[in-house]
Amino acid sequence: MMIRLATPADAADICAIYNQYVISSTITFEEVAVSVDEMAQRIATIGGALPWYVYEAQGRVLGYAYATPWKARSAYRFSVESTVYVDLHHAKKGIGIALYERLIDDLRARRTHIVLAGIALPNQGSIALHQKLGFMQVAQLREVGRKFDRWVDVGYWELVLGDAPD
Secondary structure (H helix, E strand, O other), X not given: OEEEEOOHHHHHHHHHHHHHHHHHOOOOOOOOOOOHHHHHHHHHHHHOOOOEEEEEEOOEEEEXXXXXXXXXXXXXXXXXXXXXXXXXXXXXXXXXXXXXXXHHHHHXXXXXXXXXXXXXXXXXXXXXXXXXXXXXXXXXXXXXXXXXXXXXXXXXXXXXXXXXXX
């Protein structure tokens, strides 16, 4: 097992994981499967500024986690939004926690102040993962997404990492 920084070459494996959620759940609000080229572009764009990690075992990517800027305005520069996905066949094996711990350590080293996680509700697995890592729920937005002909709430969890530089 190894956790390493993702590269655009991981796009096909990441798509295989992510698109499972896109086509079968409300965990993500994307409604169309993401192409390998689009995912490679996302990795290249995000990975250049903030960390994007993959969990690899026996040469296969089983999960990934990354951070994106929370908002574009400069005053938000010390806040990020985090994301983690694990292959459905490898859920509940500690992969999500291992990825998140590495991501959080990296963000702490970058002097990130706040990590936010948006969770489409209900999602007890994701809530438990975030709370185990110290995230606290700070908001719930009602019916902000619509997928599979139903309204979906989104909750926000926050992890304070520490003081950011001036």
